[in-house]
Every structure is written in C-alpha cells, then in structure tokens.
Amino acid sequence: MSSILTITFNPAIDKSTLVPELIAEKKLNCSSPVYEAGGGGINVSRAIKRLGENTTAIYMAGGYTGRAFTRLLTREGFDLIPIKTKESTRENLVVKEISTQKQYRFGMPGPETSKREWQNCLAAMAGFKQANFMVVSGSLAPGIPTDIFAEVSRIANKNKAKLIVDTSGEALIQAAKAGVYLIKPNLRELGTLAGREVLTLEQVRIAAREVIKRFNCEVIVTSMGPKGAVLISKDLFITVLPPDVVVQSTVGAGDSMLAGIVHSLALNKSLTEAVQYGVACGTAATMNPGTELCHPADVAHLYALIRSSSSISAIHTK
Ligand SMILES: Nc1ncnc2c1ncn2[C@@H]1O[C@H](COP(=O)(O)OP(=O)(O)OP(=O)(O)O)[C@@H](O)[C@H]1O
Ligand SMILES: [Mg+2]
Structure with a gap:
C-alpha cells in the first residue's frame, strides 16, 4: 500500500x-x-x-x-x-x-x-x-489565497507524490492551472472549469477533454450523483453507473467516493478499477443516514455488482 x-x-x-x-421565533428543544x-x-x-x-x-x-x-x-x-x-x-x-x-x-x-x-x-x-x-479536499479558510495551489503542486512534484484535488470555485480553477494528477468535480464544478453549464454525458465528455487540453490535469472523474461517474483522461472514457440502492442521505458521498478512488490507486489498481471502486464507496455512503460515511460490507457488495455487470460500466478509448 x-x-x-x-x-x-x-x-x-x-x-x-x-x-x-423548525419554527421561527420559538425556543426549540433539541x-x-x-x-x-x-x-x-x-x-x-x-x-x-x-x-x-x-x-x-x-x-x-x-x-x-x-x-x-x-x-x-x-x-x-x-x-x-x-x-x-x-x-x-x-x-x-x-x-x-x-x-x-x-x-x-x-x-x-x-x-x-x-x-x-x-x-x-x-x-x-x-x-x-x-x-x-497527496489529497487536498474541501474549501480554503478565509485568508488562504487560491493561488496556494501553485505551491501545493510544486511540493507534490518535488516529493514525487500524485496530487489529487477536490474543491470548488476559484480554488478548483487555480488547482487545475497549477498542475494536478486527478480532480473529482461534480457537474457544477466541471461547469465552473469549462465556463458553461454541463448536464449530459456528452457535455461531460466534451468539457472534460477541453479542460485536460486547456489546464494542467491528467485525469478528471466527474461525479453525477445517482448517475454515477465518468472518468476521462487523454485516452480513456469510462462510465460507471451505480447499482440500485435505498438512498438515506447523500451527505458525504463525494468524500467517500474520493476515498475509494485514492485507496484503490494506492493499491496499484487501474484507473478503471479505481473509478468503479469510487462509485461503490460513494453509493455505499448514500445507504447510511446523516453524515455517516461508507460501510466496508456495503462497498464490497456494490463493487462486486459493478465489476460483474458490464452493462453498468462501459470503457471506451479516445
Ligand atoms: N442518489 C444517489 N444514488 C446513488 N448513488 C449516489 C447518489 N448520490 C451520490 N451517489 C454516489 O456518490 C458519488 C458522489 O456523489 P455526488 O456526485 O453527489 O458528489 P458531490 O457532489 O461531490 O458530493 P458532496 O456533496 O459529498 O461533495 C456518485 O458518483 C455516486 O456513486
Ligand atoms: Mg464534492
């Protein structure tokens, strides 16, 4: 590992x-x-x-x-x-x-x-x-400039670590400019990078390829909530649909997904396996209430379903 x-x-x-x-003006007993x-x-x-x-x-x-x-x-x-x-x-x-x-x-x-x-x-x-x-995830606190990513990227390069970033807005733009191995935007965040609204799978494919050309990032995993995720690199285009589950709360799904991707990559798995495992982790997180993250047993079950069903994972090159 x-x-x-x-x-x-x-x-x-x-x-x-x-x-x-929740009632306005009234004292509420929590x-x-x-x-x-x-x-x-x-x-x-x-x-x-x-x-x-x-x-x-x-x-x-x-x-x-x-x-x-x-x-x-x-x-x-x-x-x-x-x-x-x-x-x-x-x-x-x-x-x-x-x-x-x-x-x-x-x-x-x-x-x-x-x-x-x-x-x-x-x-x-x-x-x-x-x-x-190196995984940088979440917002920047007030006072931290978005161009901090130039330095973060230099450090990752110097230490020979692959930089993975999950953030939004100007911070995401600066990270993509500075140089990252992988980013995990959702549809809105990919739209920020592309400079226009991105909704359909075809729009994701075009926007992500454009971002890879214009910015400095190798792999983009765009998460699409219940529609799973799309991994795009210079020569890969992989879509992964999640199996049907009973969704309790989607809070923390993105973080669990990113954890699955990095965990898989750290075990030397392929990008295809990493995005499939990421979707298994993200969707597993939605099966739990509140802020709860994914449970390993749910992840294993969903990952086996994704791996065994070619209909929910399509791999294309170029
Ligand atoms: N309603 C859902 N049903 C099934 N799976 C879901 C659902 N919502 C999210 N997921 C799973 O979680 C992954 C990440 O979700 P999403 O695209 O909502 O990320 P996000 O917007 O970054 O989330 P976050 O709010 O945690 O930052 C999806 O790719 C999918 O595998
Ligand atoms: Mg997110």
Missing part, C-alpha cells in the same frame, strides 16, 4: 441534532448534540480507515474547538499532523426536523487564517516525503 497524505485547510466540527419541528470531526480531507482519511488502511492527515486547528476537534480525531486511529491557528476551528450545524425528516445544514465560513499559518501547513506537506498520493 502506498502512503496517502490528506490535507484539510478548512476543517469543521459537525454538530448534529434533532428537533421536532436532542443531545452529536459531534463529529469533518472537512473534505478529514472525511477522506476517515473513509480510507474504514476501508482498512492508514493515512496521515494534515489539518489546521485552533482554539478550544480545535482542541476538541483533535480529541474527536484521535479515536479514529489514523495519523494526525495538526497545524495550529490562532482563530478557532469552525463548527457547522446539522439540524434534522423530525416531522418532515428534512435535514438542514448550516455551514460557517471558517477562521481567518494568517500567512504564517498556511505557510506552516505547506512546510508540513513538504516535510512529509513518504507520501505517494
């Missing part, structure tokens, strides 16, 4: 609670909150641990909530490199209304992060020389 390093520039404690009914450490790269590390492998997670953490965040993470059992920030780690709120079974997600912007702090993060990445895969 190759060594995987994940980087989370804007982690969060996800605080979940239940409320009978259930005891459940706390979870979250943020793109952290979720990828947690999902890979569930799949049976270790990773190392570099993440920013500060203040009382940052200490609580690290305490929550230590029970997960993977290696941690926290980078201290002066401002406190953010807390996001997830409220489920029992009467409608609807989930409301309140995301906070994250702490202002100083230049010295994000440079410390880059120094930790540069110092982790054993990584074969």
Whole structure:
C-alpha cells in the first residue's frame, strides 16, 4: 500500500441534532448534540480507515474547538499532523426536523487564517516525503489565497507524490492551472472549469477533454450523483453507473467516493478499477443516514455488482 497524505485547510466540527419541528421565533428543544470531526480531507482519511488502511492527515486547528476537534480525531486511529491557528476551528450545524425528516445544514465560513499559518501547513506537506498520493479536499479558510495551489503542486512534484484535488470555485480553477494528477468535480464544478453549464454525458465528455487540453490535469472523474461517474483522461472514457440502492442521505458521498478512488490507486489498481471502486464507496455512503460515511460490507457488495455487470460500466478509448 502506498502512503496517502490528506490535507484539510478548512476543517469543521459537525454538530448534529434533532428537533421536532423548525419554527421561527420559538425556543426549540433539541436532542443531545452529536459531534463529529469533518472537512473534505478529514472525511477522506476517515473513509480510507474504514476501508482498512492508514493515512496521515494534515489539518489546521485552533482554539478550544480545535482542541476538541483533535480529541474527536484521535479515536479514529489514523495519523494526525495538526497545524495550529490562532482563530478557532469552525463548527457547522446539522439540524434534522423530525416531522418532515428534512435535514438542514448550516455551514460557517471558517477562521481567518494568517500567512504564517498556511505557510506552516505547506512546510508540513513538504516535510512529509513518504507520501505517494497527496489529497487536498474541501474549501480554503478565509485568508488562504487560491493561488496556494501553485505551491501545493510544486511540493507534490518535488516529493514525487500524485496530487489529487477536490474543491470548488476559484480554488478548483487555480488547482487545475497549477498542475494536478486527478480532480473529482461534480457537474457544477466541471461547469465552473469549462465556463458553461454541463448536464449530459456528452457535455461531460466534451468539457472534460477541453479542460485536460486547456489546464494542467491528467485525469478528471466527474461525479453525477445517482448517475454515477465518468472518468476521462487523454485516452480513456469510462462510465460507471451505480447499482440500485435505498438512498438515506447523500451527505458525504463525494468524500467517500474520493476515498475509494485514492485507496484503490494506492493499491496499484487501474484507473478503471479505481473509478468503479469510487462509485461503490460513494453509493455505499448514500445507504447510511446523516453524515455517516461508507460501510466496508456495503462497498464490497456494490463493487462486486459493478465489476460483474458490464452493462453498468462501459470503457471506451479516445
Ligand atoms: N442518489 C444517489 N444514488 C446513488 N448513488 C449516489 C447518489 N448520490 C451520490 N451517489 C454516489 O456518490 C458519488 C458522489 O456523489 P455526488 O456526485 O453527489 O458528489 P458531490 O457532489 O461531490 O458530493 P458532496 O456533496 O459529498 O461533495 C456518485 O458518483 C455516486 O456513486
Ligand atoms: Mg464534492
């Protein structure tokens, strides 16, 4: 197994609670909150641990909530490199209304992060020389410039690690410009890179090929929610449809999918197997309620279905 390093520039404690009914102006009685450490790269590390492998997670953490965040993470059992920030780690709120079974997600912007702090993060990445895969996932905290990806890409090159990025907006554009091995946009994020709306499979194929030509990235895995995913490189075009499942919550599906892709690549599997395993992990995550990531037994079952059914996975070259 190759060594995987994940980087989370804007982690969060996800605080979940239940409320009978969301009513404005009224005091609402919530259930005891459940706390979870979250943020793109952290979720990828947690999902890979569930799949049976270790990773190392570099993440920013500060203040009382940052200490609580690290305490929550230590029970997960993977290696941690926290980078201290002066401002406190953010807390996001997830409220489920029992009467409608609807989930409301309140995301906070994250702490202002100083230049010295994000440079410390880059120094930790540069110092982790054993990584074969570097996975940067999630948003950038306020104060972190989007052109940080130029430096991230240089570090990955220097350390001979393959850089994998899952982010959105200007940060994604900058990452694709700087040089990445693989990106995992959803349809909206691929649209940001292509500069237009992308909806159909044919539009994905054209847009991803254009992005590969115009930007500096080798492989694009576009996730399409219930329609699975499409992997496109210079000479591969692979579509993977997920098997039918009972969907409980799609929260965290993208992170589980990315975990599956990286886990598979780190085991020297082909890109075809990696995207098939990624879809198995993403879809497995949707079978669980709330923010829960994929369960290994569900992943194994879905992966076997995907591998055995040629109708749900089509491979074309060029
Ligand atoms: N409704 C669904 N039914 C089956 N599988 C799903 C569904 N939604 C998501 N998935 C699985 O999860 C993968 C990633 O989902 P999606 O395209 O929604 O990612 P995302 O938009 O990046 O998600 P996130 O909100 O976690 O960032 C899909 O490729 C698919 O395998
Ligand atoms: Mg996503």
